[in-house]
Amino acid sequence: MFGSVLLASHLYANSAFIIDASRPAGKVSPTLYGLMTEEINHGYDGGLYAELIQNRAFKDDTKSPAHWSVVSENGSGVTIALDRENPLNDQLTTSLRLNVLDASKGSAAGVANDGYWGIPVQPKTTYHAAIWVKAAANALGPMTVSIISEDGSTVYAAGKISRLGTNWNRYEVTLKTGSVTPTDRAKFALTLEQAGTVWLGMVSLFPPTWNDRPNGLRKDLMRMLVELNPKFLRFPGGNYLEGNTLDSRFEWKKTLGPIEQRAGHQCPWGYRSSDGMGLMEFLHWSEDMGAEPLLAVYAGYSLDGKYVNAGPDLAPYVQDALDEIEYVIGNTNTTWGAQRAKDGHPAPFNLHYVEIGNEDWFDKAKTYDARFTQFYDAIKAKYPQLKLISTIGNDQPEGMRVHSRKPDMLDEHYYNATDEFLEKSRTYGKNMDRSGPEIFVGEWAAHEDPAIKPWEPAARKQPPTPTMKAAIGDAVFMAAMERNSDIIKMHCYAPLLVNVNPGARQWRPDLIGYNTITSYDSPSYYAIQMFSRNVGDEILNVVCPEEKVIQGCATRDSKTGEIYIKLVNPGTTNTAVKIEVKGIASLASNGTAITLQGSPEDTNSINHPQNVLPVTTKLRKVKTEFTYTMPPQSIVLMKLKSR
Ligand code: AHR
Numbered sequence: 001m002f003g004s005v006l007l008a009s010h011l012y013a014n015s016a017f018i019i020d021a022s023r024p025a026g027k028v029s030p031t032l033y034g035l036m037t038e039e040i041n042h043g044y045d046g047g048l049y050a051e052l053i054q055n056r057a058f059k060d061d062t063k064s065p066a067h068w069s070v071v072s073e074n075g076s077g078v079t080i081a082l083d084r085e086n087p088l089n090d091q092l093t094t095s096l097r098l099n100v101l102d103a104s105k106g107s108a109a110g111v112a113n114d115g116y117w118g119i120p121v122q123p124k125t126t127y128h129a130a131i132w133v134k135a136a137a138n139a140l141g142p143m144t145v146s147i148i149s150e151d152g153s154t155v156y157a158a159g160k161i162s163r164l165g166t167n168w169n170r171y172e173v174t175l176k177t178g179s180v181t182p183t184d185r186a187k188f189a190l191t192l193e194q195a196g197t198v199w200l201g202m203v204s205l206f207p208p209t210w211n212d213r214p215n216g217l218r219k220d221l222m223r224m225l226v227e228l229n230p231k232f233l234r235f236p237g238g239n240y241l242e243g244n245t246l247d248s249r250f251e252w253k254k255t256l257g258p259i260e261q262r263a264g265h266q267c268p269w270g271y272r273s274s275d276g277m278g279l280m281e282f283l284h285w286s287e288d289m290g291a292e293p294l295l296a297v298y299a300g301y302s303l304d305g306k307y308v309n310a311g312p313d314l315a316p317y318v319q320d321a322l323d324e325i326e327y328v329i330g331n332t333n334t335t336w337g338a339q340r341a342k343d344g345h346p347a348p349f350n351l352h353y354v355e356i357g358n359e360d361w362f363d364k365a366k367t368y369d370a371r372f373t374q375f376y377d378a379i380k381a382k383y384p385q386l387k388l389i390s391t392i393g394n395d396q397p398e399g400m401r402v403h404s405r406k407p408d409m410l411d412e413h414y415y416n417a418t419d420e421f422l423e424k425s426r427t428y429g430k431n432m433d434r435s436g437p438e439i440f441v442g443e444w445a446a447h448e449d450p451a452i453k454p455w456e457p458a459a460r461k462q463p464p465t466p467t468m469k470a471a472i473g474d475a476v477f478m479a480a481m482e483r484n485s486d487i488i489k490m491h492c493y494a495p496l497l498v499n500v501n502p503g504a505r506q507w508r509p510d511l512i513g514y515n516t517i518t519s520y521d522s523p524s525y526y527a528i529q530m531f532s533r534n535v536g537d538e539i540l541n542v543v544c545p546e547e548k549v550i551q552g553c554a555t556r557d558s559k560t561g562e563i564y565i566k567l568v569n570p571g572t573t574n575t576a577v578k579i580e581v582k583g584i585a586s587l588a589s590n591g592t593a594i595t596l597q598g599s600p601e602d603t604n605s606i607n608h609p610q611n612v613l614p615v616t617t618k619l620r621k622v623k624t625e626f627t628y629t630m631p632p633q634s635i636v637l638m639k640l641k642s643r
Contacts, residue, residue, distance in 0.1 A: 015549040015577045017542060017567060021556065021642065022583025024538035026486030028555050031231040033532035034291060036443055036492035037282075038238030040269045041464075041510055042499035044277040046116030048285075050218045051276050052127075052205040052516075053113050053188060058082060058094045059264055060272045065096050067114050071152065071189050076109035077101035088132050088168055088201025091263040095199040100192050108144060110191030113203065117501040119186040120517035121147055121156045125207060127175040131190065132201035132260060135164035140196040145173040146189050156180050168201055170260070184517035202260050211288055215259060215276060220519045221497070224512055226289050228525070229532045232353070233286040234294040234442055234492055236277075239268045241358050242302045249298045252279040252324050256343060268303055269506045279327065280340075283349050292350045294490070295328060297321035299357030299391075300371050307363055310370035318378045325354065325383060353490075354379060355389040355411060355442070361396045368392060373404045389440055394432070409489065411442040417450035418473030422570055425476040426547045429484025441481060441491035445524070446473025447509055448600075459508045464498045465522035466509035468612055468633055469600035475527045475568045475635040479553040482531065482566070485539060493528060500606055513606065520609030526596050530614060530637045534564045534594075550577055550630065556642070563587075565638040569630040572600075581624045581640070588641035591619035597634040 037043065046054065054060070054067040062082075070078050083097040096111065103109040113119070129145050146158035157175035188205050192198070209216025210223075236250045243249035248266045255262060255278025262275040286293040300308035300317050308314045323336050329348040330337030337348070356375045360368035368391070376388050390402045393412030401410075416424065432439065445454070448469045452458045466474070474493070481488045498510035511525050521529075536555035540563070544551060552567040569575045581587060598612045605611070619628075622640055630636055 015546045015575055016580070017544055017550065017552055017565070017577050018580045018582065019554045019563070019565065020541040020582050021563065024556070025541040026539040028482065028535055028537050028539055029485045029489040030537070031292070031490050032482065032485050032535065033228070033230060033528070034232035034234060034294065034490055034492045035225060035228065035230045035496055036234045036238070036494040037496050038236060038240035039267045039273045039277070040238065040240065040495050040507055041497060041505040042116060042271070043495065043497035045274050046499050046504065047497050047514065048217050048221050049277045049281070050206050050209045050216055051274065052115050052119050052207065053203050054116050055113070056204050056274060057092050057202050057264060058096050058200070059092070068096060068111050069114070071108065071110045071112050071191055073109065073152070074107040076103040076107040078103070078109035078111070080111050083199060086199045088260060091261050092201055095201050098198050098200070100195050100197070103193050103195060105193050108191035108193045110189060111200070112148070112187040112189040114187055116499065116516055117504065118184040118516045119147060119188050119205070120207065121177060121180055121183050121186045122207070122517070123177055123180050123182065125177050127157065128206045129159070129173040129175060130204045131161065131171045131173070132168055132203070133161070133164055133171065134168045134199050134201070135166055136197035138166055140164045140192070140194065140198065143198070144189070144191045145175065146191070147175055147177070147186050148189050149183070150185050150187060156186060164198060182517060184515055204259065213284060215281065217285060221512065221514065222288070224519065224521060224525070228529055230289055230291045232294045232490060233282070233289065233291045234296065234355070235282045237296060237358055238494070239303055239358065241296050241298055242268070244268045244303045246302050246306060246308070249302060255279050256339070279324070280343050280345065283328065283345070287349065292352060293328065294353045294355065295324065295351060296355040296358060297324055297375070299360065299375060301357055301360055301363050301368070303362070305362070305364065307365060307367045307371070310367060310374050314371060314374050318375055321375060322378060322382060325351070325379065325386070329383070351386070353387050353389060353409070355391065357391045359413065360391045361400045366400060368400070369402050369404050372402045372407070376405045376407070390437070393439065407437050409438045409440045411440045413443040414441065414477070415443070415445055415447065415454050416473065418446045418448060418469050418570070420450060421446050421473035421477045422551070425480035425551055428477070428480040429488055432484065432487045434487055439488045441488060443494035444477060444491060445493050445509060446470045446477065454507050454509065460505060462508055463603055463605060464500045464505055464508050464510055465513045465603060465605070466524045467601050467603040468523045468598035470509055471523035471527045471596065471635065472568060472570045472633060474524045475531070475566070476551045476570070478528070478531045479551055479566055479568060482535065482553040482555060483539065483542065493524065515606055518606060520604045520606060522604055523596060523598065523602070523612040526612070526614045527635050530594055530596065530635065531566060534637055534639065536562065536564055549575060561642040563640045563642055565640065567630060567636045567638070569632065569634045572632045574632060575630045576627050577630055578625070578627050584624065584642045586643045587622050587624055588643055589620065589622050591622045591638055591640040593617050593619050594637045595631065595634055597631045600633055
């Protein structure tokens with residue numbers, strides 16, 4: 001590795017980093033690092049939510065059965081069509097009708113789903129299918145349920161439903177693969193070997209999930225998220241909370257219960273959400289990561305600019321938020337607490353923060369102050385212990401902010417180029433009013449080119465995940481937030497997830513990339529991981545005279561005495577940093593350094609997932625004054641033990 005410790009007196013240091021360890025400058029927020037999430041870039045459907053069937057409820061397109069195609073072996077005959085005359089129930093109002101005209105043993109006919117850019121097949125894996133189906137006449141069956149290759153020539157796994165009834169029934173089929181070669185290009189097929197008519201009401205297929213939860217989450221992505229050590233999960237958005245219109249907001253009550261009762265809804269990012277990720281799934285997700293939920297409630301403003309007037313018009317939405325909070329933390333003798341118990345989780349969840357709306361500075365009519373006040377008063381009256389977050393921070397004009405009440409916390413969003421973060425991070429947080437409100441940086445991320453904003457079409461022509469240059473911007477901003485974490489209590493990168501297939505994404509950069517079968521971490525992911533897994537509870541004051549050369553922060557674990565120094569060298573040459581730790585007698589001579597380094601354009605991808613990786617090295621001959629040579633474009637975490 002490049003970094004090395006040298007005795008201070010023998011080397012010219014072109015930068016310095018002085019740490020005052022005599023006393024803590026403040027407490028590091030225990031909830032500083034968290035995750036932000038929403039349905040964007042196929043983050044849930046075709047992403048974290050492990051469902052493999054795209055358009056499982058036949059509602060994604062009103063004209064044709066999107067993602068479904070006919071299977072016709074050896075010239076067998078079949079037609080498929082959307083059918084609104086034979087709905088499964090009052091939520092799933094469209095079924096798929098299969099007219100098998102001509103089929104026989106060895107010449108099956110049916111229908112196949114192509115998944116989210118392919119159905120993934122792994123060897124020796126068990127998949128669970130659930131199929132809601134009815135037949136026009138008795139004695140129809142068996143129906144073969146299988147995972148097959150794109151051309152149908154290979155069957156990876158198969159099972160059967162022996163006999164179909166003329167009423168709607170739910171059938172479960174377990175499919176097990178043998179020692180097959182993995183592929184991301186398979187299809188899921190339902191076929192008959194006799195003529196007849198059947199209707200499909202819903203079709204679902206799950207691979208193994210994290211913690212084996214039914215209707216659960218993808219294992220590889222969950223492992224990556226858990227390894228970020230998040231303390232909170234902000235959900236369900238983002239714009240996804242608000243919707244493009246009032247009617248397409250995230251309606252949590254419609255996301256509870258069995259999946260065949262969830263109609264799904266249009267998401268603001270251009271596709272339909274299955275609502276498989278419902279409120280309970282978000283809560284389980286938080287719990288499974290050891291993170292607390294940070295619940296955003298709809299506050300009467302949608303992206304079309306329309307708002308609900310504060311007063312009686314807004315009252316039902318305030319009540320809806322109260323019901324939602326009751327679902328999350330209410331006693332089981334309350335209506336919604338009882339519903340939570342019925343849904344399998346009698347214990348209340350660990351909720352402390354509720355965010356009222358999202359980015360309400362877009363509301364040009366400036367109605368947020370009044371809307372926030374109505375929510376604030378109602379929620380505080382019932383749940384005084386909850387901290388309520390305003391979506392308009394001090395980064396927005398004074399006239400936009402909430403004045404009628406003092407929010408507990410303000411949410412600020414920063415999507416900046418690396419060069420902008422290098423500038424902003426030098427002062428960010430320094431002049432914040434320590435008497436509050438506290439600050440939540442609920443969305444932030446660095447991008448490389450200031451001329452290409454993350455939401456612009458040009459961004460979608462760039463690689464989906466950030467480069468090392470962006471990670472440098474991320475790291476300096478995280479260092480600034482950590483230096484000021486006495487008042488900046490929480491922050492989270494956004495967006496979190498991206499399906500890298502063409503057409504799947506609306507925004508870049510995104511932290512974690514994947515296709516249907518494999519996934520990878522970006523340099524920014526590793527930068528966040530280095531920070532979030534190595535943070536003490538005491539902020540140490542630092543002086544960094546040449547902030548144009550390096551930036552950083554330092555914290556200490558008060559129990560173990562371990563000091564965490566985080567340094568960022570944005571320059572393109574080696575930089576010798578004279579590090580001084582003042583106010584302690586000595587440091588253990590052995591320490592650890594973790595370094596993330598690369599050329600500005602270096603990045604990871606599906607095909608090259610390990611191009612940029614953190615490297616751990618030992619530090620020797622550490623003293624309270626030593627010089628460390630940082631490689632160009634590097635982020636370094638040092639762990640030193642005070643004695
Ligand atoms: O993170 C992407 C989007 O950026 C969020 O949905 C929205 O809150 C912000 O504008």
